[in-house]
Amino acid sequence: SSMRSQNQSIVSKFLLLGLPIHPEQQGMLFALFLGMYLTTVLGNLLIILLIRLDPCLHTPMYFFLSHLALTDVSFSSVTVPKMLMNMQTQDQSILYLGCVTQVYFFIFFAFIDNLLAVMACDRYVAICHPLRYTIIMREELCICLLAGCWLLSCAYTLTHTLLLAQLSFCVDNIIPHFFCDLAALLQLSCSDTSLNELVIFSAGAAVFIFPLSGILVSYGRIGLSILRVPSMKGIFKALSTCGSHLSVVSLFYGTIMALYFSSSSGQSHDKGIIASVMYTVVTPMLNPFIYSLRNRDMTLALEILIRNKNLFTT
Numbered sequence: 001s002s003m004r005s006q007n008q009s010i011v012s013k014f015l016l017l018g019l020p021i022h023p024e025q026q027g028m029l030f031a032l033f034l035g036m037y038l039t040t041v042l043g044n045l046l047i048i049l050l051i052r053l054d055p056c057l058h059t060p061m062y063f064f065l066s067h068l069a070l071t072d073v074s075f076s077s078v079t080v081p082k083m084l085m086n087m088q089t090q091d092q093s094i095l096y097l098g099c100v101t102q103v104y105f106f107i108f109f110a111f112i113d114n115l116l117a118v119m120a121c122d123r124y125v126a127i128c129h130p131l132r133y134t135i136i137m138r139e140e141l142c143i144c145l146l147a148g149c150w151l152l153s154c155a156y157t158l159t160h161t162l163l164l165a166q167l168s169f170c171v172d173n174i175i176p177h178f179f180c181d182l183a184a185l186l187q188l189s190c191s192d193t194s195l196n197e198l199v200i201f202s203a204g205a206a207v208f209i210f211p212l213s214g215i216l217v218s219y220g221r222i223g224l225s226i227l228r229v230p231s232m233k234g235i236f237k238a239l240s241t242c243g244s245h246l247s248v249v250s251l252f253y254g255t256i257m258a259l260y261f262s263s264s265s266g267q268s269h270d271k272g273i274i275a276s277v278m279y280t281v282v283t284p285m286l287n288p289f290i291y292s293l294r295n296r297d298m299t300l301a302l303e304i305l306i307r308n309k310n311l312f313t314t
Contacts, residue, residue: 011169013093014188018086018178020273030087036285037080043288044069060137061126064119065291067146068248072284075109078102079179079280086178099180104161106179111153116249117211117218118145123242124218128225156207159199167191177273179280208256215249247290255279 021029047069051057079102086092094102126133160182167189175184182200186193222242255278 011096011173013095014099014173014175014180014185016082016086016092016094016178016180017174017176018083018092019277026087030084033080033087033281034084036281037076037084040076040080040281040285040288041073043285044073047288047291060122060142061119063142064115064122064146068113068115068119069288071109071112071115072287074105075113076280076284078105078109083178094180099175099185100161100164102180103164103182103185104157107160107182108153108157111156111207112149113252114153114207114211115146115149116245116252117214118149119245120215120218120249123245124222127222127242156203159203160196163196163199167193167196177276179276181276212253219246244291248287251283251286251290255283 019029048066051062051066082094082102122137125136129136164182164185167186168191169185169188170190172188175181175188177184186196219242255275
């Protein structure tokens with residue numbers, strides 16, 4: 001116990017080891033990740049701009065999509081700029097307060113991505129109850145659903161952050177990751193982390209299972225509704241309405257499961273980091289392409305916006 005107390009100290013900063021890459025690959029990967037990050041920011045901001053400018057896109061689906069795009073920009077901005085800065089400098093350190101702040105916003109924006117479940121319910125109402133869609137999905141309900149996502153995310157994130165702030169850390173302050181990962185921080189702690197782990201497995205499972213269940217139930221009912229009226233026109237309409245959302249859902253939850261199984265199966269840190277890159281860098285970048293290329297209204301609005309250059313100059 002005396003040696004344990006000697007190995008403890010007030011940690012003022014952590015060291016991020018970053019990506020497992022060779023020095024000769026650093027310049028190429030820096031340019032690649034910088035391009036992906038700029039694509040993420042510009043693509044999602046363009047979607048928000050299109051939805052704001054085109055009155056035809058002022059519907060519940062695009063209301064939620066604009067906030068999903070804002071979440072993707074924010075989520076990627078939590079980790080990628082620091083990663084890029086560390087790749088170009090010799091200083092790999094991050095202050096303790098900065099590390100805790102990064103953990104907070106990482107969990108916060110990751111949880112808000114469960115807005116996908118709300119979007120699935122919106123698609124269910126649009127396809128299965130088209131005549132009552134405007135009555136059910138009124139503006140007040142949409143705002144309440146969005147506010148609920150933000151408030152639940154804030155409560156869930158505060159729980160993890162406050163528990164993390166109670167921990168003490170050893171002299172070994174090296175994080176084998178490119179950002180302040182909560183699991184990596186718990187491994188560095190000299191305190192009892194059983195309560196933190198309990199919250200991760202219980203609340204984390206609820207955060208993952210309940211939204212996914214809502215998505216599966218919504219699309220299950222959509223599928224049953226299509227089978228009752230087996231017409232090619234109805235199937236095409238359902239696919240055009242839900243195809244982009246299903247693609248984003250598969251990408252989002254697929255990367256989460258890959259990240260979970262890579263960490264729980266005892267695989268190397270390198271595979272876990274690769275899964276994290278997919279989750280934090282690749283997925284937010286692909287979402288704008290999926291929605292804009294597979295959605296007819298969004299593509300049409302993009303063409304109109306490109307043709308009407310006066311919108312950018314006025």
